[in-house]
Amino acid sequence: MADTPSNMLPLGTKAPDFELLDTVSQKRLNLQQLKGENATVIMFICNHCPFVIHVNPVLVAIANHYQKKGISFIAISSNDAEKYPQDAPDKMTLHAKENKYPFVYLYDETQEVAKAYDAACTPDLYVFNKELDLVYRGQIDDSRPRNGITATGDDLKHALDCVLNNKENTKEQKPSIGCNIKWKN
Template identity: 60%
Template sequence: MALTPSNMLPLGTKAPEFKLKNTVDDTFVSLTSAKGIQGTVIMFICNHCPFVKHVNSQLSQLAKDYVSKGINCIAISSNNAKNYPEDSPVNMKTNAIENDFIFPYLYDDNQEVAKAYDAACTPDFYVFDKDLKLIYRGQLDDSRPGNDIPVTGNDIRGVLDNLLNDKPISDIQKPSIGCNIKWK
């Protein structure tokens, strides 16, 4: 497993639109239909990566803590499921149910959405304001498998709290680290 950092899309970038199949209920979800009133967290994740497995419960809790505040989360897997069958849409649905994801878990089969967002790793996080302008990209927090730092989501929670309270968001942001996206 090679450690891959985020590419750090430029702040202020407008979120690229997409329409992908939600593996949980087989409906199609667009960014426009799923975005939050106050902000949107887009997460590139997958099923097999130990870095994602390490934070799944926090991703579930983060969505539950912020949805009532107008922040929606959207998860996308862009991995090549042919070469990584654990990341297939069927297994994505199982993973979403097991982890009690209340957000859509979308499959980017042709990998165009990952390319549009310049996503590099799983997990990779993007926070957009109500106008879908990028205000944060990078890590969930400092926890990694085996480093004994608790998973708190502090980096993204701090950004979301500042967004909701009209406070400035620092442009000093740490890239996420994880498994590389499995490109076709």
């Protein structure tokens, strides 16, 4: 299990546009179709990473709560499915259903979207306001699979509450730590 930190894309960065296959609906969807009325959370995740598995229940709970408040959640897997078949689109479909994902689970086959977002690890989280300007990036919270801290999603929830209340997030934004994205050669 490699501990890879986020690259921390500069705040204020516009969300790079994309169109990717949703492995649940089997439709190609783009950012403009998926963005939220108040904010958009983009999460680079995958099926097999222990760091993602550790926070999956919290991500689902947060999405279920905040989607009602006009915040959209978009999960993207950019891993090389040839070398990591457990992250192939058909496995992503099953994974999304098993984990009851209330959000789309997109496949970034070319890895261009991960590169556009400067994503480095799974999970790597980005929160964009309604204008699609980056207002938060980094960790969901301080918990990790081996550190004994319970996953709460506090850092992500704080960022979302700041957006909803039109307040600047002055809390330190810490990089996420996770498995590196499995890049193609």
